[in-house]
Amino acid sequence: MTVYDWFVSLWRTVIPTLVGFAATALAHVYIDVDEQAxxxxxxxxxxxxxxxxxxxxxxRVNPKFGWFLGLARPPAYPPKPTPEPQPVTRNPNSPYGPPPV
Known part of the structure; x- marks a missing residue:
């Protein structure tokens, strides 16, 4: 993941948090609640x-709706490379003796 992709993922988390905070603050104007929970x-x-x-x-509708999350495109993560199979090696000096035949 690049630094830009990391920033995009962080930014797209911060924007909904700020909107949620603002919506909650507006709800407190109309709802008389003193409960922190x-x-x-x-x-x-x-x-x-x-x-x-x-x-x-x-x-589903239009990628431009991503602007409401702070940026118009989600972060792109590169696929993980598949590991190459490792050859099986036997240790002739095994403390358990030679493998059974």
């Missing part, structure tokens, strides 16, 4: 719904 749950709910909605719209 309810505020935390509201923020987590707003973040989850916001991120899920715009990821769905980005993938």
């Amino acid at each position: 309810l505020a935390t749950a509201l923020m987590a709910g707003f973040i989850t719904v916001y991120y899920g909605l715009f990821r769905f719209l980005e993938a």
Whole structure:
């Protein structure tokens, strides 16, 4: 993963968090709640719904919906290379003796 891809993934996490915070703050204007746990749950709910909605719209409708997550393209991760098979080597000096035949 490149530094840019790392930045993109981080940025696309920060934007929904900020939107969730703002939505929770606006909800407190209209809802008289003093409970810290309810505020935390509201923020987590707003973040989850916001991120899920715009990821769905980005993938299914139009990639431009990615701008609502901060950048118009998701990070691209290169595929992991497949490891080459290693030849099996036998240790003639094994403390357990020679392998059974």
